Amino acid sequence: MAALLSLENVDVHYGAIHALRGVSFEVNEGQIVTLIGANGAGKTTTLRAVSCMLQPTSGTVRYQGQSLAGQKAHQLVARGLCHAPEGRGIFPQLTVHENLLLGAFLRRDKAGIAADAEKGFALFPRLKEREKQLAGTLSGGEQQMLAIARALMARPKLLLLDEPSLGLAPQVTETIFRIIEDINKQGVTILLVEQNAHLALGIAHQGYVLETGTVVKSGPGAELLKSPEIREAYLGE
């Protein structure tokens, strides 16, 4: 099976800081792939390199078989690559509805957009009640729901999620993870960055462990979940 996304020896520098060192991994179509690692390991940086928010200093990111070198972030949305960034990145001064419309910025099919917004509301009924409210007035969990619903508005093929469980109550986190699985079952490939290694590995087909900018371990989610080193380092056992 050809990989939908592949990274080959990707290096990223922030000035003098060497954030990624030869990162290589693949995301196959239809899968949930998770990237776990400690704070500062380079997870967010990896997603930024994939969505072209920054350019690698060396190495290649390929999406649908083509190198992304020189592409701009906004051009990738049209190709089905969507990134829900760390810290949710909702627009606090815009309404919930306007945030959703921005998710569908490149689409012109009004009816389809409206239908997808309703789908989002079906996933997260709380958003429906708050449709006209400024997004900044939503609770943290609701903002996370909005971030996911908004990313889906672009009808992504590949969805990058950066710590969707950040700051959420355990029950809400579980709901969000169930929804991520549902989204995946509907055919969206997912690259999931998480601190909550337990939940992430639990739903992932494939997992990669990042340590100081390097992939140190990989394997099917269920397998990593059983690995003693992982349990010790990331599951606090």
Added chain:
Amino acid sequence: MTEFLQHIINGLSVGAIYALIALGYTMVYGVLKLINFAHGDVFMVGAMMAFYTSSKWSSEAQHPTIGGAVLIAVISMAICGLIGFVIERVAYRPLRSAPRINSLITAIGVSFFIEYGGQVVFGPTPNAFGILPPLPPVQVGGLSIGAVDIITMAVALALMFGLQRIVFHTRLGTAMRAVSHNPDVAALMGVNVDFIISFTFVLGSVLAAAAGILFASKYPSVQPLMGLMPGLKAFVAAVIGGIGNVPGAMVGGLLLGLIEQLVSGYFSSQWKDAVAFALLILILLVKPSGLLGRATAEKV
């Protein structure tokens, strides 16, 4: 009472012009966090272009008609839109990722370039301006309202209404507001941030040109430094309203115009500039984010 109303009308008319210019400052600040000091000079170029199209390149100045005036205004606005586009492209875009002070200094440089370049190209002396046919003032009760004032208010109102529609009810406007909150995330939505910034400059410059023509019609002359004071006042108006806030710029402009006219009317016109800047200082002390500005600190 009639005297008071007369001052109010005058104030609204001057204020409408300030508001149109202030919108350009505030929109550019919104998307770039940059004070485009050259904005007042685009206002001047707008008036200048109307002067040239009317008196040098056509006979509009000799045989003015309403249709001709509209055509000339549209041409000048289009030229200024292009100039705004070029300014951003040439002067500001290469400095996008440089420290903000670099862009600020560049903005001052662009302003000087247009002002002194303007003196070379257009000549330093004032020229009489007129693109409108002579229209009688309108009498309402005991009030006599100048035709130019009515046109100024009507045109400004229409433009501001149009802008409000664009910013708050169109796809591009939503993208503008998104870019102003967070350009990186806006790009992740598929928004071409460079395009939105160019669009914002064009929009602001078109409004500045309209303001320039209205201003030149009200005080019927043009000269290359005519953008200085109105530009500065409009900047003050934008800050008073809350820089980065579109309705704020409208409110700030109208308020400043009103206060200036009331001060000139009841005290002395020599005081009006001092009062304008005193108002700025007061606002900065009491509510630094401006009347309609968000109280929250700038997001980082």
